Every structure is written in structure tokens, then in C-alpha cells.
Amino acid sequence: MMWFTKAPDADAEVLGQYRYRYLQAMVLIFLAASGIAVVGMVLLNATLENSLILFGFTLIIFFTNLLTYALLRRGYVRLVSFIIIAQGLLGMFATLSVEFWWLMFNSVLAVVTAATLAKRNLYRAVMLICFGTVAFMIVRTAQINNDFDPAVPYFIVLVTLVIVSATTRYFTEQAVKAAAVAANSANLLQAAAATGEIIGKLLKVDELLPQAVDLIRDRFAFYHVQIFLLDEAGENAQLAASTGEVGQMLFARRHSLPVGSRSVIGRVTSSGQPVLANDTDSFHHRNELLPNTRSELALPILDGDKIIGALDVQSRRYEVFTTEVIQALQVLANQLGITIRNARLFEEQEKTTNEARRLFLESETSLREIQRLNQQLTRTGWQDYMQTRKSVSGVTLSENTISSEAEWTASLLEASQTRESVTNSRDGQQVIAVPMMLGSEVIGAIEVEAGDNIQEADITEMVNAVAQRLALTLDKARLFEESQEATAREQRINEIVTRYQSVNNVDELLRITLQELSESLGATHSSIRLGAAPVTASPNGESHA
Numbered sequence: 001m002m003w004f005t006k007a008p009d010a011d012a013e014v015l016g017q018y019r020y021r022y023l024q025a026m027v028l029i030f031l032a033a034s035g036i037a038v039v040g041m042v043l044l045n046a047t048l049e050n051s052l053i054l055f056g057f058t059l060i061i062f063f064t065n066l067l068t069y070a071l072l073r074r075g076y077v078r079l080v081s082f083i084i085i086a087q088g089l090l091g092m093f094a095t096l097s098v099e100f101w102w103l104m105f106n107s108v109l110a111v112v113t114a115a116t117l118a119k120r121n122l123y124r125a126v127m128l129i130c131f132g133t134v135a136f137m138i139v140r141t142a143q144i145n146n147d148f149d150p151a152v153p154y155f156i157v158l159v160t161l162v163i164v165s166a167t168t169r170y171f172t173e174q175a176v177k178a179a180a181v182a183a184n185s186a187n188l189l190q191a192a193a194a195t196g197e198i199i200g201k202l203l204k205v206d207e208l209l210p211q212a213v214d215l216i217r218d219r220f221a222f223y224h225v226q227i228f229l230l231d232e233a234g235e236n237a238q239l240a241a242s243t244g245e246v247g248q249m250l251f252a253r254r255h256s257l258p259v260g261s262r263s264v265i266g267r268v269t270s271s272g273q274p275v276l277a278n279d280t281d282s283f284h285h286r287n288e289l290l291p292n293t294r295s296e297l298a299l300p301i302l303d304g305d306k307i308i309g310a311l312d313v314q315s316r317r318y319e320v321f322t323t324e325v326i327q328a329l330q331v332l333a334n335q336l337g338i339t340i341r342n343a344r345l346f347e348e349q350e351k352t353t354n355e356a357r358r359l360f361l362e363s364e365t366s367l368r369e370i371q372r373l374n375q376q377l378t379r380t381g382w383q384d385y386m387q388t389r390k391s392v393s394g395v396t397l398s399e400n401t402i403s404s405e406a407e408w409t410a411s412l413l414e415a416s417q418t419r420e421s422v423t424n425s426r427d428g429q430q431v432i433a434v435p436m437m438l439g440s441e442v443i444g445a446i447e448v449e450a451g452d453n454i455q456e457a458d459i460t461e462m463v464n465a466v467a468q469r470l471a472l473t474l475d476k477a478r479l480f481e482e483s484q485e486a487t488a489r490e491q492r493i494n495e496i497v498t499r500y501q502s503v504n505n506v507d508e509l510l511r512i513t514l515q516e517l518s519e520s521l522g523a524t525h526s527s528i529r530l531g532a533a534p535v536t537a538s539p540n541g542e543s544h545a
Contacts, residue, residue, distance in 0.1 A: 034062035196335035209241035
């Protein structure tokens, strides 16, 4: 039974508060009764002659109760309880020769206070004193009067004390047990909530499970804790985390149990219900690595209605897994199921994100490579085009006359090299030069002499817009010309091949081929040789084809 050394505050246990209030009520009743007695004796002039001793005794009781109340206010609950019990016993002794109901009142007061507040030894001592005193009075009264009838009132007192004592003590102990169970349940739920809060913050299964088993073992003081998870097929429960060195050994063995087997794990993963077993049960399989296990509890880990694993806890003691413990651990197992699902979803999302990032980087690399190849093809295409079309190098408009011009002015060169618009002054006129670009490749430049009545920004914006569109159009025109030439070449090849169909002579085929190629290419000399090249000897004696 719990004793307080000071008055409980709002955070103390409920049963302790009730005890404190009971003491407070008893002290106030004694204080009021003794105070009324003192006032009454003063008003009735009871302080004279023979009543002086009684008045002094009543006054002492009043100040004793006043001191008791002060002690209670300061928190000396144990001392106050002893004083209340002592007053009841003293009152009982003082009223042995008075009417029996006074004896009953004082003895019941002592018994109830002892049954409610006293520890076991003090309670037994008080009961022994009360029952012994009343029993002595029964025997003494019967002997003096040679008859049992005068002792009946004392017998009634004894029976009343027995009933009151047993009843009060029983309900007090039951209240203490209920309070202990409630406190234990609250502590278990608090431990489960605290553990769930910690593991709920973890987002990786590999970190979550080992920390979860260690927390459960430490918070609930279990012998061994482990977590099993079902495989993808749902046929075996594989060990995912286990405590201590034994757990590491089991994990290294890849310990697993079939779903639906006679083992504790097999049963819980099959039924989805908690399974409790002692080491004496037939379906309990003793693990040689855990010789001290006396009781084992397995609880299902659920993801919604789906069983995804089991939480297994083992203890060195029997009957440790009470209803409250099972409920608290089931709450924790449910929290584990939610956390495992969230961790798996997070890992899948992280995996998807990483894959998307990888694909993005690959596509970005591919895009850069495509852009590089496009730039290279554009540069090579225009270089080849300008080499084969030397007559098309540019045009110049001067005094309403357009003429072919291949020279590059300083402004055109600067715009082409810097890839930016250039503004200069020539003979008092502003000159705007802008590059013509396809992507990042420069294929030419435009230069314009503008009048003073047009703003430079407007000219630059217009020429840039024209240069961009012109570059695209020029590239399309180049590609069209190249495709036309390729088509013409393909057509000429087809014509040559068509003439082959009407000739069955090798010499004639060779002649037709040379003639057609010479006409198509404008060649002045061509030749065809048949057979393997002859082997000739070099000056150093080596042979060459």
C-alpha cells in the first residue's frame, strides 16, 4: 500500500487523493467535535470542582486535533494516520465502561482508519488490540454477572468490528489492485505510445525494425524480442530483426518458419490472432539459443486486413503476459504495421524518384548529345554547301542595286565572332550587324545602315527577328537543294542500271558504265579493271599488292 509523505497535488494518483481527503475529513470532524466540547463545558461552567480534569483532557484533545490538522496541511500523512488510529484506540479504552455505542463508535473509527490507511502489520496490530479488548470485555462482563446477557452489547461490538474490518479492508485492497492495474495499463500504453512515436519517425525498413525490437525489449523489460515478415509468396515468415547476439546469430542463419506450422509464429501468421505459449506447451518449440524463455507471445503485424508479419516477445517468467500487456503490445504491433507500410511506400517512392532522376539525367545527356550532333551536322552541312556553292557567298544592296558580294566588313566579322548584335558608325550613319544562327551555330550575318530617324533598339529588334527567320528558311532551302540533288543522282543511277538490263556482254557493260559515269560526272578520264591486283616486289624484298 502506498503512503504519501506530503499532500498529493493534482498529478498524484486518484487513490492517494481519496486517502488524503478521508484523513482531512476525519481530522476536521475530530477538531470540530473537540472544539464544540470545549465551548460547551465553558458555557456550562464545567471547569469547576470535579469537572476540571475532564475539561483539561478535552482541551488537550482539541489542541492535539489542531496540531494534527496543521501536520496534515504540511503533508505528514503517515503521522496523521497514526494519530487518528491512536485517538480511536484511546477513545475505545476511555469508553469501555460507558454505553456500548460509544465503544462501538471509537472502535469502528480505529478499525476503519486502520483498514483504509494502515500497512499490513499496523492493520493487524490494531485489529488484535480492538478484537482482544472487546473480547476481554465480553468475558469479564459475563464472569461478573454470571450471565452472558449483559455481555451481548460487547458481542455486538465485536461482530460489527469483524464485519466492518473485513469489508473495508477487502474493498480497500480491491481498490488498490484496481488502481495498480490501471496505473500499469497506463504505463504500458504510455510505453507503447512512446515507442510507436519513435519508430514512426523512421522511414527505412532496415533502420526501423532493429530499433523497434531494441526499444520494445528495453521499455517492457523482456528477455528477447524479434520481428518476422512474410515473404512475397506469403508462405514463410522470415526473421527481419532480433535483439542481442542471439538475434544476430539467428539473422545470420536466415531463420524462417512456415506459415501455418505448429510453431508460435506459424500459428499467428496463419490465424492473425495473438498466440500465447509457455515452455510447457506442446506447440512451443524451445530454441537452444534462448534457454531461459518461460513464456512467449506472438502478435500479428497487419497492413489493413493483410497479415505482413509477426511481433514475437519472450520472457523469463510465467504469466507475465496479462490482458493489459497483450493489449499494449497489440497496439504497438498495429503501429508497427502502419510504420512498415509507410516505410515501404517511402522506399518505393524514393526508388521511383531515383529512377526518374536517372532517366532524366540520361535523357538530358542524350538531348545534349543530339544537340551536339545537330550542331555538328549543321556546321558540316553548311561548310560543304559553301564549298560547293562558292558563287553563293552573299549579296549587297547599295543605291538600290543588288550585287553579289563576298567580302566581310568589320561589323559583320564582329557580330559573327561574338554571336551578338553590333552597332557601329560609318560615314555618319549607324550600322547594325546581327549574326544569323541555327541553334548555337553561326551561318552568316546581316548588316544594315539605318537612317537617323529610327531608334537603334527598334532596328536591332527587327533585324534580329529577320535574321532568326532567315536562318531557318535558308537551312530549309539548303536541305531542299541537297535532297533534290540526291534525288537526281538516284535517278541517274537508276537510268544507268536500267541500261544494264538490255546487255548480256561483259565488255559492253564496262563500256556503257564508263560512258555514263563520264557524262554524269564530266570526267575526262576513267578506267575499270577486272580481277585481283598483281603482286609486285618492293626494293627491300617485301611483296605488295
